[in-house]
Amino acid sequence: MKTNVSLRAPSGLGLAAKECGPTARMSLQSYARKLARIEAALSRMDKGCYGFCLTCEGRIGLHRLEADPAEAMCETCDSGKDEDVR
Numbered sequence: 001m002k003t004n005v006s007l008r009a010p011s012g013l014g015l016a017a018k019e020c021g022p023t024a025r026m027s028l029q030s031y032a033r034k035l036a037r038i039e040a041a042l043s044r045m046d047k048g049c050y051g052f053c054l055t056c057e058g059r060i061g062l063h064r065l066e067a068d069p070a071e072a073m074c075e076t077c078d079s080g081k082d083e084d085v086r
């Protein structure tokens with residue numbers, strides 16, 4: 001009986017490792033990042049500065065907000081920023 005249990009355990013552990021693998025961790029990080037962006041957008045709504053660029057304080061185009069409601073930069077500032085900021 002004891003050997004049966006020890007034979008089953010590795011497959012169970014293997015499944016758990018698969019569920020918590022690098023891919024699952026990556027998507028959890030991206031969800032956390034999305035949530036932070038949404039919370040920042042909600043905070044800007046509370047302050048009354050939603051829809052305005054964080055960098056130049058100009059209006060963020062409606063098409064950008066429709067594509068990403070949590071957008072924090074206008075097209076001009078977004079295209080000029082460094083890639084590693086993301």
Ligand SMILES: [Zn+2]
Pocket residue numbers: 053054055056057058073074075076077078
């Ligand atoms: Zn701007």
